[in-house]
Amino acid sequence: MRLNCPLCGPRDRREFYCKGAALPRPAPDGDAAEWDAYVFLRENPAGETRELWYHSGGCGSWLVVTRNTVSHDVIDVAFADAEPGGGAGT
Numbered sequence: 841m842r843l844n845c846p847l848c849g850p851r852d853r854r855e856f857y858c859k860g861a862a863l864p865r866p867a868p869d870g871d872a873a874e875w876d877a878y879v880f881l882r883e884n885p886a887g888e889t890r891e892l893w894y895h896s897g898g899c900g901s902w903l904v905v906t907r908n909t910v911s912h913d914v915i916d917v918a919f920a921d922a923e924p925g926g927g928a929g930t
């Protein structure tokens with residue numbers, strides 16, 4: 841699989857580290873159930889998913905990768921800080 845980093849261009853996925861699902865971060869004063877779900881609850885969808893990836897072997901950018909877990913098609917790669925809610929947890 842190759843990911844098209846917005847800064848570096850197409851690169852082998854071994855240059856990247858997958859951090860997991862890209863979830864919208866709750867508000868700092870969000871309730872405990874909301875934070876519990878953000879930290880611990882994960883789904884394992886078959887189909888389109890959004891994940892947080894780090895370009896560790898390249899520019900060091902945090903990226904949100906939208907891909908299909910069944911067909912392995914990469915649909916979109918965007919900077920995490922351009923996503924609603926940040927995505928990178930910053």
Ligand SMILES: [Zn+2]
Nearest residue numbers: 845848898899
């Ligand atoms: Zn890069």
